[in-house]
Amino acid sequence: MKDVYILAIESSCDETSMAIVKNGREIESFTVLSQMDVHAEFGGVVPEIASRMHTENITMVLEETLKKSNVKMEEISAIAVTYAPGLLGSLLVGVEFAKTLSLVYKKPLIAVNHTIGHIYANAIENTLEFPLLALVVSGGHTDLILMKGDYDFEILGSTLDDAIGECYDKVARVLGLKYPGGPNVDKLSLEGEDTYPLPKPVNDSTYNFSFSGLKSHVINLVHNETQRGNEIRKSDLAKSFQVTAIDELTRKVELALQNYEVKELIIAGGVSANRYLREEIKKVADRYQIKLSIPKIEYCTDNAAMIGAAAYPLYKQKKFASFDLNPKSQATIVDK
Amino acid sequence: MYTLFIDTHKDCIIIVLYQENQIIIKKEIETKQNHSNATMPVLVESLEQAGIDVQDIKEILVVNGPGSFTGVRIGVTIAKTLAYTLQIPIKTITSLLLKAVSFSHEEVNIIEKEKNGVFIGTFNQNNDLIKPYYYLKTSEYHKQEMDVEDIEIDYERVLQYMKTLEPINPHAVNPLYVKQIEVQNG
Numbered sequence: 001m002k003d004v005y006i007l008a009i010e011s012s013c014d015e016t017s018m019a020i021v022k023n024g025r026e027i028e029s030f031t032v033l034s035q036m037d038v039h040a041e042f043g044g045v046v047p048e049i050a051s052r053m054h055t056e057n058i059t060m061v062l063e064e065t066l067k068k069s070n071v072k073m074e075e076i077s078a079i080a081v082t083y084a085p086g087l088l089g090s091l092l093v094g095v096e097f098a099k100t101l102s103l104v105y106k107k108p109l110i111a112v113n114h115t116i117g118h119i120y121a122n123a124i125e126n127t128l129e130f131p132l133l134a135l136v137v138s139g140g141h142t143d144l145i146l147m148k149g150d151y152d153f154e155i156l157g158s159t160l161d162d163a164i165g166e167c168y169d170k171v172a173r174v175l176g177l178k179y180p181g182g183p184n185v186d187k188l189s190l191e192g193e194d195t196y197p198l199p200k201p202v203n204d205s206t207y208n209f210s211f212s213g214l215k216s217h218v219i220n221l222v223h224n225e226t227q228r229g230n231e232i233r234k235s236d237l238a239k240s241f242q243v244t245a246i247d248e249l250t251r252k253v254e255l256a257l258q259n260y261e262v263k264e265l266i267i268a269g270g271v272s273a274n275r276y277l278r279e280e281i282k283k284v285a286d287r288y289q290i291k292l293s294i295p296k297i298e299y300c301t302d303n304a305a306m307i308g309a310a311a312y313p314l315y316k317q318k319k320f321a322s323f324d325l326n327p328k329s330q331a332t333i334v335d336k
Numbered sequence: 337m338y339t340l341f342i343d344t345h346k347d348c349i350i351i352v353l354y355q356e357n358q359i360i361i362k363k364e365i366e367t368k369q370n371h372s373n374a375t376m377p378v379l380v381e382s383l384e385q386a387g388i389d390v391q392d393i394k395e396i397l398v399v400n401g402p403g404s405f406t407g408v409r410i411g412v413t414i415a416k417t418l419a420y421t422l423q424i425p426i427k428t429i430t431s432l433l434l435k436a437v438s439f440s441h442e443e444v445n446i447i448e449k450e451k452n453g454v455f456i457g458t459f460n461q462n463n464d465l466i467k468p469y470y471y472l473k474t475s476e477y478h479k480q481e482m483d484v485e486d487i488e489i490d491y492e493r494v495l496q497y498m499k500t501l502e503p504i505n506p507h508a509v510n511p512l513y514v515k516q517i518e519v520q521n522g
Contacts, residue, residue, distance in 0.1 A: 046517075100417040
């Protein structure tokens with residue numbers, strides 16, 4: 001079969017990213033323009049500023065992406081773009097840009113769900129072996145998913161309240177850490193010891209998660225200690241929080257591995273860049289002697305390479321989008 | 337030679353296609369929500385009606401605001417991407433200058449209303465902007481004698497005026513927002 005080159009575009013939050021992906025698994029060219037420094041001034045992503053910067057930079061990111069590769073636009077098989085979920089104004093810029101490329105170069109347009117993109121980050125330089133168990137952990141998601149084939153998702157469990165990434169960001173804020181909070185909690189915890197007793201999230205036998213109790217406990221603890229004039233050992237608290245939160249993830253993964261025969265375990269989403277999670281999940285995979293896939297760090301955060309990988313099965317199935325494609329701020333992985 | 341004009345700064349998508357100096361297609365489509373699902377289909381339909389390919393377009397003209405932030409971004413993103421990929425000249429015109437060039441006048445304040453206020457541009461008889469554009473909330477705005485709001489756009493005059501402008505590097509084509517956003521106000 002002829003090689004398939006997909007030009008992928010991702011602009012769902014504060015990164016303008018493009019990639020040329022060969023056959024859904026080889027990265028021919030990859031660019032990420034992060035706006036993180038700009039948003040850090042405001043303590044978080046400002047949607048209007050994010051949208052403005054996408055519009056400013058988008059043609060330059062294309063130029064950069066094409067420059068890094070020998071693949072010409074004429075050789076591209078399809079244009080893929082994140083259409084949901086994310087910041088609407090940001091998604092919109094990527095979607096209109098992708099439609100224009102589709103029109104000019106007469107290439108099919110593929111609409112990709114951002115969360116599914118995170119899952120397919122594991123298809124980069126790797127062959128997914130089904131059935132597989134996927135743990136999706138990000139600022140918006142904490143899901144355990146069973147996949148029996150490409151785009152065949154069964155959600156075994158999800159968070160009942162906060163997503164784990166959201167919980168990390170709140171804890172970062174109460175510890176006085178800068179945006180982006182999650183990675184900074186991870187970094188700080190390296191210097192600490194697990195000395196603060198924290199409540200374990202609900203110890204049940206479902207595949208669901210809950211993080212709001214843990215989050216509230218950490219916030220209250222900091223407030224109470226501060227009021228009493230006691231000093232918080234920030235790195236220890238970061239470590240104790242991290243151990244409690246991540247152990248809850250690995251415990252549910254183990255439970256699923258006991259009950260489902262799977263060939264591979266994969267981790268996806270921004271929180272999959274967390275060092276402690278990567279270490280702990282590896283121990284679980286070793287214990288169950290199961291193949292483990294964790295994306296390289298650059299494919300864990302928001303990026304277009306994963307969008308190109310996720311577009312490939314849709315390309316093979318000829319599931320193309322039309323010019324009236326509308327971005328959506330919310331979408332689940334099973335509603336397409 | 338075909339010239340494509342795109343204006344999405346308000347609740348209406350406007351596409352005009354010129355062949356040399358002649359308007360061959362003019363579409364004004366009202367949209368209820370954002371322009372995302374409609375702009376590209378209207379553009380494609382315009383090309384089909386004219387019986388031309390997108391590659392036949394040799395120049396892009398785009399309204400770069402001020403107006404609806406999202407609306408302007410859609411038009412500008414499509415326009416700069418077309419110009420960049422087709423390697424053709426692109427020129428921008430503001431929503432206020434668009435009105436100013438559509439009629440003969442002495443010094444005039446052009447008013448562009450939006451949901452909560454007005455954008456104002458003061459032009460002389462040659463359509464030179466004589467002070468920077470500014471924005472007033474509805475409560476701060478009091479109509480003056482030289483204020484003009486309702487102008488029917490004359491797309492032939494717009495084309496003639498835009499012939500006098502220099503093309504811009506597509507990378508540098510960006511919306512003009514004028515209005516500050518909340519986080520910038522502190």
